[in-house]
Amino acid sequence: MGTGFALALAMVLDALLGEPDWLWRRMPHPAVLMGRVIAWFDHRLNNGGAGRIKGGVLVVILALTGCLIGSLLSLLGPLAEILIAAVLLAQKSLVQHVTAVADGLRLSLPAGRTAVSRIVSRDTAAMQSDSVARSAIESAAENLSDGVIAPAFWFLLAGLPGLLIYKFINTADSMIGYRTERYLDFGWAAARLDDLLNYIPARLTALLIAVPGGVLNEWSAIAADARLHRSPNAGWPEAATARAIDVALAGPRAYDGVMQPFAWVNANGKRDIGPVDIDAAIRVLWCAWGLMLGGTILIGLFLN
DSSP states (O other), rough: OOOHHHEEEEHHHHHHOOOHHHHTTTSHHHHHHHHHHHHHHHHHHHSSHHHHHHHHHHHHHHHHHHHHHHHHHHOOOOOOHHHHHHHHHHHHHHHHHHHHHHHHHHHHHHHHHHHHHHTSSOTTTTTOOHHHHHHHHHHHHHHHHIIIIIHHHHHHHHHHHHHHHHHHHHHHHHOOOOSTTTTTTHHHHHHHHHHHHHHHHHHHHHHHHHHHTTTGGGGGHHHHTTTTSTTTHHHHHHHHHHHHHHHHHOOOOTTEEEEOOEEEESSTSSSSHHHHHHHHHHHHHHHHHHHHHHHHHHHHHHHO
């Protein structure tokens, strides 16, 4: 079975089953295991001097580990590859988490804040409804890229080794890739490699959103908005989503009690937003997912 068909089946399995609680209550999720490995190295390496060198060594170790594990697992055959890839994709769980924010907002503002606090790192205690909705939509767009399209892209390109290398590095970036005193040097290599690995997938995600969203003709504006983002990659899916559902995203928000004056994405879009706009973003997630699924099937037909 070719990689395209294997990925298509994995995407469908993930969309149908998501993250089964009965399984992950009995054993740790692979992402949890990756996190434990990274935390172990963080505790033992991230002290003293030479932070960038030690962080670079960690990234090399993680990449080699992902390559080795992926290569060994590939020997188990196509069925194992499909199941493992399905576990490492996150379409259904992403949709569930974002839907929970919309459902929470429909119930009450505190319920919406609680739901969105599970998927964003910014301060949520004082958020108003529009900020809660905006945060959920931004998280949906960014995680579509990081959690679905990017791992799918690297699986298509390099099979399980490529997928596991990506997941190790992306998990490392989420844990140590911060510009804080502790991680500014030690997490530098993980953050930069994650930026590199997500460079094409982020722009591919924007394209997958723009085409069914009917805003491909606004690509130059999407690109301009994307460049305003503090991340070289996250701005692309956010900018495409903002235009596809005609809302303004990003803008000022608080981290650790400090307001950050971030630029608006699609500044002329609607700013008074709520659960209905989150619903629209969820439809965008599924349309982009469906387009990616169709593309993988075509790859399976013509390139395998």
